[in-house]
Amino acid sequence: MADPRVEKLAEILVDFSIDVQPGDWVVVRSHILALPLLHAVTRRILRAGGNPTAVLSDSQLGEILLRGANDAQLEWISPMERMTLENADALIVLGATDNTRALSGVDPLRQQLQQRARRELMGTYMQRSADGSLRWVGTQYPCPALAQEADMSLDEYEDFVYSTTFADQTDPVQAWREVFNRQQHWVEWLRGRQQIVIKGANAEMTLSIAGRDFINDYGRHNMPAGELFTSPVEDSVNGWVRFSYPAIREGREVEDVEFYFEQGKIVKATARKNEAFLLSQLDADAGARFLGEWAIGTNYRIKRFTKSILYDEKIGGTMHMAVGRGFPEAGSRNISAIHWDFICDMRQQSEIWVDGDLFYKNGEFQV
The missing domain is CATH 3.40.1830.10 (Thermophilic metalloprotease (M29))
Structure with missing residues (x-):
């Protein structure tokens, strides 16, 4: 049946x-x-x-x-x-x-x-x-x-x-429309903001979103949906991040990835497993060491890591970022042959500040 x-x-x-x-x-x-x-x-x-x-x-x-x-x-x-x-x-x-x-x-x-x-x-x-x-x-x-x-x-x-x-x-269509309404509140709050500061056990980073738009992912492209994403100003990212989950690409699992940024560029990248593959992707072209995406996962029905980026990047209480090509609709000018997502758990000891306002703490929105 x-x-x-x-x-x-x-x-x-x-x-x-x-x-x-x-x-x-x-x-x-x-x-x-x-x-x-x-x-x-x-x-x-x-x-x-x-x-x-x-x-x-x-x-x-x-x-x-x-x-x-x-x-x-x-x-x-x-x-x-x-x-x-x-x-x-x-x-x-x-x-x-x-x-x-x-x-x-x-x-x-x-x-x-x-x-x-x-x-x-x-x-x-x-x-x-x-x-x-x-x-x-x-x-x-x-x-x-x-x-x-x-x-x-x-x-x-x-x-x-x-x-x-x-x-x-x-009525699944109505359910996704309700997701749009809930997330659009945060998109509107972020409109016109300038600077993001990320603090926590897994990240100490700053990045600029000046002139960049946030996109409400509510089921028009990915299914399931559930994220707010943008493309940061290309040369604005500074700091460090350690990704909580393995990053999987082309059949390879890269574990314990850490990135160090200076003026937008990844100047150091390490991984405990498959580091050579990670570096080969970051060296694919001039745009591969810059961020094309920064996002917050909002699908709280996804509570566990599945080793599928379609679901994992949406985990409620996480943020993710992608190296490589950015989104024209968000204002990105970064060009690359790759777009590869990495996920960081934000559910403990983590804060995201936007222009001095506490926007997100321990996996929950504060506005």
Whole structure:
């Protein structure tokens, strides 16, 4: 018997997150394990009058390419990929995996080469996202490998996924609208502010948000949503941060990461595990050692670390920051081939001050 929560999640993605209109070209990228959700999403797109195109993948294809391709093949951009990001009206990504470590043995320099070749295309994607000409949303379908990463049974993980996305609610769209209203209060409070000071056991930092906008993440792009984010002034970040959780990228888990900033740039980076990979990513290009994002997680339904950045960066009571490309809609001018998030727990002995006002303390908003 089909899980009715799958249909609810499809409703959220199609009717709320990207709001499919008649005639829209909607590209749906899906792992083969997410077929039940792909089918539900396709039916919903057709019902809304859109034109769906499905693109299927699995966990081995990326590994095959990175291991078997020569440099020219790694740098080649598929015309289908370019057409999607330049011309599609909407993009839905349905993630899943049967091996979360499929790329862990691949030479990071080959991954770096592939990323650099896609820097211009990534810029197109982020600019179209910023100006609204490309509506997009990404989610994950609950599967055994992701459940194992989160130290949950599959049944438990399904309950977690559908709870955090409100797919277990009678009216999930209304639930996300209420999230927007609650978070917009903080966005308005932050408008026009200048300086952020972060103090705590895991961070002593300052950064400028002068002329930068905060974005209310309430389900239009990520599902689940739940964060307030901006792009800090590029040369303004100074201080130190230690990240509480592992950072996972391209199948590699980097642990106990610490960054030291001077005039916006990471001048020292260390990690207890996979430090060489961390440094290879930070050296990908000139923008990779600057912050493209600073954010606060607001989804208090997410209470535990799952090793999936889609959920973990939203953990209520945490902050996160991403090295690399920033958000044009927030005012960022930082350009990079990468955008990699790192999470810091703020639920104990932590404060965030904004222009001298206490904004956040021990994982809770104070305004």
